Amino acid sequence: MKSKLPFYLVIFGLILVGICVAWHRHIYLKVPFKPGMDKSVWLIEARIDFAAYGKPVKVNLDLPDHPPGFTMVSEQAASTGYGFSIIESPEGRRGEWTKREANGSQTIYYKVQVVEDPEVQTLIRFKKNPKPKKIYWDLLQSVAAHQLVEQAYDKSSTPLSFTRELVKLISSPEPDQNASLLLSDYSLTNLLMMLLNHAGIPARLSMGLELEDARRYQSLKPVLEIFYEKKWTGINPETGIEGFPDNMLLWHREGKSVIDVTGGRDSEIRFSMLKQTLPAIDLARLQFEQNGFSKLNLYSLPIEEQSVFKLLLLLPVGALIVTFMRIIIGIRTSGTFMPVLIALSFLQTQLFQGISAFVSIVALGLMLRGYLSKLNLLMVARISTLIVLVIFLTSLISVIGYELGFQMGLTLTFFPMIIIAWTIERMSILWEEEGSREVFVQGLGSLCVAIIAYICMDMDIIRHFTFNFPETHLIILAFILMMGQYTGYKLTELKRFGDIRKDF
């Protein structure tokens, strides 16, 4: 018999290295062991794509300038071959990238790290109070606008209460004739801005970024602001309440455009963002002196990749749970790692919606598959048919869900369609061969494992460790290896052989 010593040494080594590296990271790099101990740091990346055609290129991007509610920690403009400078003009802060000659598709990144800080107020850069903009209407509109402003004016006393009354008039479920006439031409936010200016209250549309963890391909959203008591105040266009929405970073407030590109065309700007839990003091340090060990973390990747990794690094946890459930507990699942993929999609859809959508898709799929088996199709064609049907069912459930008011439509696309199609196929064969009982046993088993994996992968502490301490995965690996050598009984075997020798 082979000696198992080297094997255990490897296991021990993995765990030791994992713990030591994590400890080192904690002590020297001050990465906290507990999540949420520090202020959350948002890492935001703007990516500008455009096509250049061999001429001098100038890209001018409006940069956030003391956005209310946030402190900027650091900013970086990484783009090879481009000169970069920040210009502080009366129109606000703008970043300018320049290059003598550029050809083909170009990508420019601008990264900024901000910390939430409710104390921060808008910096006043101007001496004079801004004047309301002059608004031009056509004949019909001008009467309607005038009447609306009159109505609101009669019921209010201050600019704020005026705004509230105006919002009430416009965004009521059944707006009156004047309001509906104007709303048919302008969006709600835009219309409010115009009416406020019309009534002599300075108002403007700023562009803000909604901060949500691990989002990619986001764009800026309009935010309504009015000038009141010597400062710009945000207004919720649905309710008329003052204040900026939570987690809204105001990016573009003054000046004409968010981005100007000369010497290029088809420019597009997209934002990615990520929430990190690094102490603010270290952020700056990590940004500027990246040497040796501190380079060995995932923060140095572009944010787009980081958000992918945040999810990817949860997979080993799921794999660990599947290993445990199958080797130690002995739960039967249909498809070994199907539950992990399902759990991963539950992370996007939320548990309850996820389970109900999954169960209904599989149940409906099984019914349709029952009909398919009568058609005498070749297997590959049958599974391809199932894939089409599953996608069709998913869209159907999304639409129905949306009509019923569940906002799960888009997130359902995270379901692994092909895996679900295979699951349906396997379950249906299982049904024909082993009966419905086995289908329920395996279906329930899969769902249980998926839910347990989901609960673990959704825990803050686990998400925190897998991403901020990548060495945790060495420990997970050691556990998986160790279970691979487990020769004891499975929990379910204690029941399976439970009646042995009772009366022998």
Next chain:
Amino acid sequence: MWILPSVLRQYGILGMNRRNVSYISRYNMRSRYPLVDDKLKTKLLAEKFKLSTPKLRGVIRYQYETAFFSEMVQNLDGFAVKPSKGSGGKGILVIKGREDELFIKTSGRKVDISHVKRHLSNILAGLYSLAGVPDSIIIEDLIRPSKMFEQLSYDGVPDIRFIIFKGYPVMAMLRLSTRASDGKANLHQGAVGVGLDIASGKGLHAIQYSKRVYNHPDTGLGLDKIEVPDWKNLLLLAAKSYEMTKLGYVGADLVVDRNQGAMLLELNARPGLSIQAANGTGLIPRLKIIESIDPDLYFTPEERVEFSMKTFSSALNIA
């Protein structure tokens, strides 16, 4: 219902993890798996080693060949269609006779040629194969169980499963289909498993759905009265499969045909564990005894069978 792990260990019950780590992956060479996973290969190999097996009547490898199926089985009254890489008895279609253009299944249901052809293309597409890979089809003679076996079972053919460890038969079980198992000899579908004494082929202990039973639920036959005839020959046939595959830990499935006698049906490189429940005893003590034999010595199948019959006799009760 539930049992403590320490009690299971005391009985010497082999669990799935231990089977996989300590026996299958240690004694079964990966490169030789295809010999048993592919029934066609097993069959050809068995013919080469002169081990009796149901006669091969035809092989279908490609979809277009299904068109010639009718000609292939023209002269056969009864036959079995099997996926070459199937597992757990899945995808096996047994035709026991004909009536005009129709085929009669063992259940008595009559099916037409299009039904059979659909089944054939399902097999070829890999529906029943272990990894879902494209498969080929074996057509072989129908097994007609001997009178003695026929009355034991409700529908279907009883088979005998041996665990062969390093060429030594260590445990045996007779599988009888029941009404509940729908003519199939799968224990988890409700077939009855009867543990057999390695020394004599006599029934020792029987289970259905892992519960002890004394009589066959459909035929009412007393299961402890079973005595498999020509027992030593069966053991020998099973033991000889070791020379053929060189796999250390296999399950060998044998049947007894009315005319041909004992025949090797198939081999399984990952044999199930229910045989222990059927025998009411664990495999571990027996496997330990075989492991303690000096691996440098060679024994003939006859010597190995002698050894097993002497050592694992129920009279000695080693566990």
